[in-house]
Amino acid sequence: MIAENGQGKAGFYYHLEHCCQLVSETYGKPERTAWTNGDYVRLGQILFRKTGVQISPNTLKRIFGKIKTDSRYYPQKATRDALASYVGYLDWDRFVEAQSRPEPLVEPPTEELPKLPTVLPVAAVNQPVASGKKPHVNRRFWLVGLVVLVVSAVGILVSNSPIAKQGAPTAIRLICKNPVGENPHSANLQIEGLEQFVDRSARYLIEFGDGKRKPVDTTTILYNHYYEKPGRYFAVLKRGAQNLDTATIFLPTRGWAATAYMMYDTTRVYPIELPDLFVSGKRSISAVETAQAGIDTNRTFFIEFANTQVTDIDADNFELTTHVVTSPTRTGVRCSQVGVTVYGESSKHSFDVIKPGCVYWSQIQLSEQVKWGQRDDLRFLGADLRTGGTLALRVINQRAHVFINGRQVYEASYKQPLHRVYGVNIRFAGIGTINSFSLKDLKTGKVFDGSF
Template sequence: MVAENGQDKAACYHQLDRCCLLVSEVFGNPNWEDWTNSDFVRLSHTLFRQTGVQISPNTLKRIFGKIRTGSRYYPQKATRDALAKYSGYTDWEHFVEASPQAESIPDQTIEVPDQPIVAVSVAVSPHPIGPSPQKRSGTWRWLAGLAVIALFIGGMATYRHFLTKPATTGAVQLICKNPIGENPHSANFQIRGLAGVADDPVPYVIEFGDGRRKPIEAEVSTALYNHYYEKPGRYFAVLKQGTLRLDTATIYLPTKGWVATAHMPHDTTRVYPIDVPGLFVGGRRSVGPLAAARAGVDTNRTFFIGFTNTQVTDIDADNFELTTQVVTSPDRAGVRCSQVGVTIYGESSQHTVDIIKPGCVYWAEMQFSDQHKSGSRDDVRFLGADLRRGGTLTLRVVDQRVQLFINGRRVHETSYKMPLKRIYGVTVEFAGVGAVNSFSLKDLKTGKPFDGNF
C-alpha cells in the first residue's frame, strides 16, 4: 500500500497511529486500550457533531485496533480527513505534512582492532597476572564508541524536544477585542506572541468555550479570528497547542432579566430565542411546546430550552446557596432522559450539574470549577433522579467546599481549588419542556440576594 504522497505502508500506519493518539487526547481519554463500546459510541457522535462525517463505532474500533482483522485496517480518505480535522488540522494532508517523519538512524559499526594473543607462563612469576595494556586499550575504545552513540541519540531527542516547543516570541496571548456584547455576539480574537506555525508539527487550536473549535493557520502573529456566540452566558476561549493550554480569554453576554433560548443539537440553525413576556418574575414558569414550535423549533425532535439570567453580581461564587424547585419534561418525542442542568457562571470558571433519570446517568456532566466528572467515565449515579413530577435542588458552597442536595437529601460533597470569585449569572436548562417553580440564590456571608429570585 502506498499513500497519496508516496509514503510506504509502514509510514502510513505510523501516521495513523499518531493521529489516533491525538484524537484520544482531544477526546479526553488517551488510554484507548481501555476504551469500552460506549467510548467509541460517544466518539462517533462527537466526530459527527464537530466534523459532519459519520464514522460508525465499529469502524472506529477497527481504526484503533480493537477489532482484529487479517490485515491492519487503513481507513478511506474522508475518514482520515475527519480524524485529522478533529485533531486540529485542516485535513489529512495537512496532518501528514505537519507531522515529524520517522527518521532512520544509519547503522554504525564500531571497529575494534584485533589484539595480539599474549602467552603467559604461569611458572615464571609469583605475582598475580593483570590485564595486558593492549586489551585495556581495546576495552576503552569499545566504551568510547558506546558513548558516541549515546550522545548522538540524546542530541536527536533534545533537538526534537525543542522542535516541538511552541514557536513563541514572548508571552503568548489570546485577546478578545470585544469581550462583552449582546446576544447574539460576534467576537473578534487576536493571537499575539506566536512567530508562526507553518513548520510546527504540533497544531494550535482555539476552543471557543461553546463546544466549537478552530485550527490556527500559518502566520498567526497578526491573524484575526471571529466567532459567533449564539446564546447568552459567560464563555472561556482557550488557545491550545496540542493538549497544552497557552492562554484564555473571557467573553460575556449579559441579559436583561430572564430569557428563554431553545436549541437543537443536530440542526443547522441550532438556536431559537423564545419571546416570553413576564418570564418567571411575571408569573410564567415555563415554555410549552406550542411556544417553542412558534419560535421555529421542531418539537418532534430532540431539543433543549434554557432559561438564563446573566448579570454582574456581588454574590461570592465560593460562598453561596442556590435552591430551585423544578419539574422536568414528560416523555415525548425526542425526550427520553428528562434531564435538567444548572450552571453558575463565575469569574474564571463555572459550576454546572446535570440531574437526569437514573437510567441515563451516562450522559450526566458535573463541574465545580477545576473539578470535573462525566458519566461516560466516572461513577455519577448520585446524579440520577426522576423529577418529572417535580423536585427541589440545592447547591451549597462554603469556602470552595460543595454540597449537592436533591429533595433535601445530600447526595454529593466535594471541594475545588480554583476560586470563582463572583457570580456572573445562571442558566437552568431542560431537555424538552420543563418548569422552574421557584428560584433562590444568595450570598452566604452577606445574605445579599440575586436580582432575579422568585
C-alpha cells in the same frame, strides 16, 4: 462497514455525528442539508490534501447521511482518523477522549521578570597603570568603560519600560478585542506573539468554550467566532495538548431569557421571546410556543433559561435553591434531565440531574473538579423529577454541597476560586418548569436579582 445492532453503538454514532458537524463547520458550510455533490467532491480533495487519506464522495455521503441505508454507516478507523485530524485532533481516539472531558480550565500565564543582562567589567579599567605610559592613555580607556556601562544601563531601563514590553511580546497570547456583547455576539479574537514563538512542528487550535473549535493557521492571527447563547465563555488557545492562553467572552441578559435548540443542529438556535418570564407568574414554555419559535418538537430538543449579569455575590460562598419539574416522556425525550450552572469569574459550577437509568450522560463540575458519567460513578445524580423536586447547591469557603429533594448527595472541595457570580443557567431536555428559584450570598445575605 455497516454497523451491527448493539447497545454499544449509540456512543459511536453520537461521536460520529458530532464529528460530522465539526467537519461541516470547518469546511465553511454548517448546513449539510444544502450540500451539493460538488461539496462532497471538494471536501474529499481537501481531506486528501490535509491528511493524505483518500475518501470518495460516495463514502462521504454515506458518512454524512446523504445516502440513506438501513443502518447508520460507520467508517473505518483510517477514515475516522482523517475526519478527526481535519477538525484539529491527532486521531479519532483523541477526538473521542476529548468529548468525555470538559473544556479545560486555564490559569492566567505568569509573567516572568526579564533577566537583567550581565555587564562584564572592562578589562582596561582594572589594568594597573604601566610604568612609562602617559596618564591620558589610561583616562581614555576609563572613559570607554564608562560609556559601555552607561549604554548597558540605558538598555536595561528601556527593556523594562512598558513601551518595550508592549512592542515585544514574551509569549503567545489570545486576546478578545470585544469580550462583552449582546446575544448573539461575534467575538473578535487575535493571537499575539505567534510569529515570534511558533513551533512549526506543533498543531495549534482554539477551543471557543461553547463546544466548538477551530484549527489555527500559523500565518493567520485574526479569528472571529459566533456565540449564540447567553453565558460566560472561556476561549482557549492550545498547542497540542498544552493550554497556552485563555480569553473570556461574556454575553449578559436583561433578566431571564429562554433559548431553544435541537440536538446535533448547532447551526440553529431559537430565542423564545416571552415578556416578563418568571416575573408575571409564567414558569414554563409550552410545546406550542416552542414550535412557533421554529423548533421541531418531534425531535430531541433543549430549552435553556439563562440570567447572566455581573453581581457582587461571592461565587465561593452562596446557596442556590430551585424547585423544578422535568419534561414528561415524549418524542425525543427519554432521560428527562435538568442541568444547573452557576457562572463564575474564572470558572463555573454545574451539574446534571437525570433519570437513574441515564446517568451515563450526567456530569458535575465544581471549578476545576470535574466528573463525567462516561468514566465516573455518578449514580448520586440519578433522580426522576418528572413530578417535581428540589435541587440545591451550597458552597461554603470553596467546599460545595449538592442536595436533591433535601438530601445531600455529594460534596467536594475545589482549589480555584470563582470569585464573583456572573449569572445562572437552567437547561431542560424537552419541556421543563421552574416553580421557584433563589440564589443568595451566604456572607452578606445579598439576593440574586432574578430570584422568584
